[in-house]
Amino acid sequence: MSTITQNSVPAPTTRRPVRDEMIALALMTIVLAIVPFTGVYPFFVMQGLCFALLACAFNLLIGYGGLLSFGHAMFLGTAGYVTAHALKVWDLSPELGILVGTAAALGLSVITGLIAIRRQGIYFAMITLALSQLLYFIYLQAPFTHGEDGIQGIPQGKMFGVIDLQNATTLYFVVLAGFLLGFLIIYRAINSPFGEVLKAIRENEPRAISLGYKTDQYKLLAFILSGTLAGFAGALKVFVAQNASLTDVHWSMSGEIVLMTLVGGLGTVFGPVVGAFVIIAMQQYLAGFGQWVTVIQGVIFVACVLTFRRGIVGEIGHYFKRSL
Amino acid sequence: MAETTTLDRPAPPASSGPALLSVRDLQAWYGESHILHGMNFEVRTGEVVTLLGRNGAGKTTTLKSVMGIIGKRTGAINFDGHDISRAASDKIAKRGIAFCPEERGIFASLDVRENLMLPPQVRPGGLSLEQIFELFPNLRERLKSQGTKLSGGEQQMLAIARILRTGARFLMLDEPTEGLAPVIIQQIGHTIARLKKEGFTILLVEQNFRFAATVADRYYVVEHGKIIDGFANAELEANMDKLHTYLGV
Amino acid sequence: MSINIQALLAQLLVGLINGSFYALLSLGLAVIFGMLNIINFAHGALYMMGAFCAYFLLNLFGIGYWWALILAPLIVGAFGMLMERTLLQWLSGLDHLYGLLLTFGVALIIQGLFQNYFGSSGLPYAIPDELKGGMNLGFMFLPIYRGWVVAFSLVICLLTWYLIERTRLGANLRAATENPTLVRAFGINVPRMITLTYGLGVGLAALAGVLSAPINQVRPLMGADLIIVVFAVVVIGGMGSIMGSIITGFTLGVIEGLTKYFYPEASNTVVFVLMVLVLLVKPSGLTGRAS
Numbered sequence: 001m002s003t004i005t006q007n008s009v010p011a012p013t014t015r016r017p018v019r020d021e022m023i024a025l026a027l028m029t030i031v032l033a034i035v036p037f038t039g040v041y042p043f044f045v046m047q048g049l050c051f052a053l054l055a056c057a058f059n060l061l062i063g064y065g066g067l068l069s070f071g072h073a074m075f076l077g078t079a080g081y082v083t084a085h086a087l088k089v090w091d092l093s094p095e096l097g098i099l100v101g102t103a104a105a106l107g108l109s110v111i112t113g114l115i116a117i118r119r120q121g122i123y124f125a126m127i128t129l130a131l132s133q134l135l136y137f138i139y140l141q142a143p144f145t146h147g148e149d150g151i152q153g154i155p156q157g158k159m160f161g162v163i164d165l166q167n168a169t170t171l172y173f174v175v176l177a178g179f180l181l182g183f184l185i186i187y188r189a190i191n192s193p194f195g196e197v198l199k200a201i202r203e204n205e206p207r208a209i210s211l212g213y214k215t216d217q218y219k220l221l222a223f224i225l226s227g228t229l230a231g232f233a234g235a236l237k238v239f240v241a242q243n244a245s246l247t248d249v250h251w252s253m254s255g256e257i258v259l260m261t262l263v264g265g266l267g268t269v270f271g272p273v274v275g276a277f278v279i280i281a282m283q284q285y286l287a288g289f290g291q292w293v294t295v296i297q298g299v300i301f302v303a304c305v306l307t308f309r310r311g312i313v314g315e316i317g318h319y320f321k322r323s324l
Numbered sequence: 325m326a327e328t329t330t331l332d333r334p335a336p337p338a339s340s341g342p343a344l345l346s347v348r349d350l351q352a353w354y355g356e357s358h359i360l361h362g363m364n365f366e367v368r369t370g371e372v373v374t375l376l377g378r379n380g381a382g383k384t385t386t387l388k389s390v391m392g393i394i395g396k397r398t399g400a401i402n403f404d405g406h407d408i409s410r411a412a413s414d415k416i417a418k419r420g421i422a423f424c425p426e427e428r429g430i431f432a433s434l435d436v437r438e439n440l441m442l443p444p445q446v447r448p449g450g451l452s453l454e455q456i457f458e459l460f461p462n463l464r465e466r467l468k469s470q471g472t473k474l475s476g477g478e479q480q481m482l483a484i485a486r487i488l489r490t491g492a493r494f495l496m497l498d499e500p501t502e503g504l505a506p507v508i509i510q511q512i513g514h515t516i517a518r519l520k521k522e523g524f525t526i527l528l529v530e531q532n533f534r535f536a537a538t539v540a541d542r543y544y545v546v547e548h549g550k551i552i553d554g555f556a557n558a559e560l561e562a563n564m565d566k567l568h569t570y571l572g573v
Numbered sequence: 574m575s576i577n578i579q580a581l582l583a584q585l586l587v588g589l590i591n592g593s594f595y596a597l598l599s600l601g602l603a604v605i606f607g608m609l610n611i612i613n614f615a616h617g618a619l620y621m622m623g624a625f626c627a628y629f630l631l632n633l634f635g636i637g638y639w640w641a642l643i644l645a646p647l648i649v650g651a652f653g654m655l656m657e658r659t660l661l662q663w664l665s666g667l668d669h670l671y672g673l674l675l676t677f678g679v680a681l682i683i684q685g686l687f688q689n690y691f692g693s694s695g696l697p698y699a700i701p702d703e704l705k706g707g708m709n710l711g712f713m714f715l716p717i718y719r720g721w722v723v724a725f726s727l728v729i730c731l732l733t734w735y736l737i738e739r740t741r742l743g744a745n746l747r748a749a750t751e752n753p754t755l756v757r758a759f760g761i762n763v764p765r766m767i768t769l770t771y772g773l774g775v776g777l778a779a780l781a782g783v784l785s786a787p788i789n790q791v792r793p794l795m796g797a798d799l800i801i802v803v804f805a806v807v808v809i810g811g812m813g814s815i816m817g818s819i820i821t822g823f824t825l826g827v828i829e830g831l832t833k834y835f836y837p838e839a840s841n842t843v844v845f846v847l848m849v850l851v852l853l854v855k856p857s858g859l860t861g862r863a864s
Binding site: 121123127294295 | 606612660664669671673675677680681682683684685689797798801802805807808842846848849853856857
């Protein structure tokens with residue numbers, strides 16, 4: 001049985017994969033840094049960055065731990081609601097709002113992680129989906145989320161009292177910094193001994209157990225890291241969208257996160273970033289076509305699973321025999 | 325490639341008649357690993373032919389290749405005048421080949437009767453349930469038991485019994501004596517002798533050639549995925565020394 | 574606390590009806606998972622197609638409820654078999670998760686297409702004349718159609734159980750679930766069996782859809798949220814046992830109904846909360862073998 005990630009590159013390559021990844025990272029950073037000066041709609045790129053970070057966090061779990069979470073929207077939405085509430089009702093500063101929202105996602109990921117890692121494979125996916133649906137119904141009824149309306153008109157404020165987030169360019173660089181921070185944390189994690197153990201668990205859990213690893217602890221840690229960073233993305237997104245709504249906790253959002261990562265390449269470092277921008281761009285262009293967006297997303301799912309399991313970046317990496 | 329003396333001559337037939345199964349240059353793979361490297365042998369109608377060889381020589385893979393349940397195979401497999409080398413395993417079974425796998429393949433979620441009735445009839449003229457109970461009286465008592473609750477010997481009998489119902493006249497038995505007590509082995513030996521008398525053709529895989537000697541007409545020795553020797557039962561004594569070397573016993 | 578027996582029994586009946594759908598759907602999921610190793614995310618969409626099929630049969634061809642009860646599962650089941658032949662069969666040998674992703678995609682396509690043409694609002698489907706009205710049982714008023722749904726679902730569930738656990742065909746199915754290679758080597762056409770099994774599971778979902786049409790109206794997203802609840806039911810019950818799926822489905826429906834009476838705010842979430850509790854106490858599910 002082949003595992004869900006086919007993007008692990010054969011080990012003995014002539015070039016060290018890390019160098020390729022460093023070059024790609026530098027290129028990505030430069031491109032993203034000059035975006036505000038190119039006339040591209042910054043809101044679109046900021047939104048893309050939030051989703052890219054979200055997909056990267058999700059990818060940490062599926063691509064390196066082999067765990068498919070079908071409920072990652074719960075971290076996005078929870079952090080979004082808490083940050084939005086903190087900014088609007090508690091009048092917290094932006095940095096504290098982000099901190100509180102991310103902390104909420106951390107707490108949630110500890111609780112849900114402890115429950116979900118009790119089962120593997122297909123059950124893990126169903127459990128995470130059910131847990132996120134549980135949260136959806138809670139948020140639907142909880143007064144502070146304002147139900148169907150969501151939390152609107154959230155003040156962006158001044159970060160650390162000086163950085164004015166109402167300025168689009170300033171906000172852009174703050175979001176970019178946040179994205180890079182999260183991305184580097186994930187990159188560091190997958191290249192650490194922790195990441196190696198995680199990959200070993202994905203390849204063969206019984207063997208990892210027999211080698212003396214407490215695999216449940218590793219999986220839980222990966223889940224917490226993934227959920228927390230997904231929450232961080234959700235907190236950042238509040239400043240971009242200036243609202244927090246039920247859309248972000250809905251199962252269809254969890255599905256979109258899966259789709260972004262699948263399109264970009266499960267288990268690739270840069271795939272989720274590419275996938276996130278592709279899907280966001282597609283939604284932007286097809287916004288006027290109603291539910292055809294859903295249909296097309298479904299078609300992409302089917303096509304990816306049947307013919308394109310490596311994803312965009314995975315295919316590129318495979319073609320050039322590089323790890324990206 | 326430096327080969328040891330590769331004897332590819334088919335051993336003299338014990339009973340005359342056309343080859344029921346003839347295998348030519350059979351190669352087979354499990355995923356990436358190449359297991360069979362050009363097997364050539366044949367089995368004639370009414371014979372009991374035994375494949376001998378060490379663990380991992382490719383005996384089981386040979387049976388699985390004939391049955392069509394191996395990842396990839398090439399070469400010619402002719403059965404009863406038909407090329408079955410590309411057929412799916414259910415089509416092969418329908419041609420009248422029945423397979424009793426190494427681990428017996430008794431189904432835990434089926435009771436003994438269901439296990440017995442599972443293989444569909446592929447030809448008329450299979451044994452009736454009465455005839456089967458005559459061969460294996462134990463099974464009659466255990467019809468309602470869960471398949472895997474039987475003892476090892478009973479499971480082996482069930483595994484043989486269920487393929488006798490189907491009307492297939494060519495049986496492939498993979499290590500039917502493995503892990504069984506001597507008294508059960510004897511009973512299985514009697515059964516095979518009886519089946520042979522009734523005209524079944526049997527291709528047997530055995531490690532235990534003392535057992536094989538009681539039932540087989542001919543032997544092939546398999547090593548590294550090739551037939552390296554073959555002889556008739558009458559020549560067994562004369563080949564004993566060689567056989568000991570081949571099998572490392 | 575004073576208990577309004579009438580209201581309690583009414584909620585209990587609603588619970589039993591939902592339980593019928595949970596049972597029919599989780600039964601299909603379990604049968605499909607056993608043979609195909611796929612969690613059929615499209616199950617909710619196919620349930621919806623069953624309801625729409627009944628709606629079309631009535632409004633386009635004038636074919637009523639009783640025929641729809643037979644035709645809709647056959648039509649949608651045939652659609653499912655086509656889906657298995659064209660899409661799902663390519664997944665064999667891949668990680669189970671790909672099956673989930675593929676069928677999720679199929680669900681999006683189906684639901685998206687129906688939403689395009691029918692929006693999100695419900696289309697009415699009338700209760701057939703024979704089942705209109707109600708019966709006074711003395712202690713409660715029983716709407717006949719609702720009683721029929723529960724009784725009929727129970728019969729179908731038990732028939733499915735009988736088919737799988739007690740017939741020759743079912744024995745083939747159980748054996749093929751255990752060891753498809755060997756079953757095929759006995760001369761049984763396992764790929765055809767897989768297709769038919771998927772058709773059976775899908776047919777059960779479509780049947781549930783027809784049953785639900787007069788109660789819940791016919792909506793493109795009627796199966797979207799339901800399937801997630803059914804996933805929780807499957808996690809609670811495990812997929813190892815047919816009877817386990819049936820009992821778990823009905824029981825959870827009843828518990829949900831009771832919650833609607835005693836603490837309505839939690840009625841949407843009670844199944845998920847129970848799932849959490851079961852996972853904490855018995856991670857392998859109530860009837861399931863450890864995965």
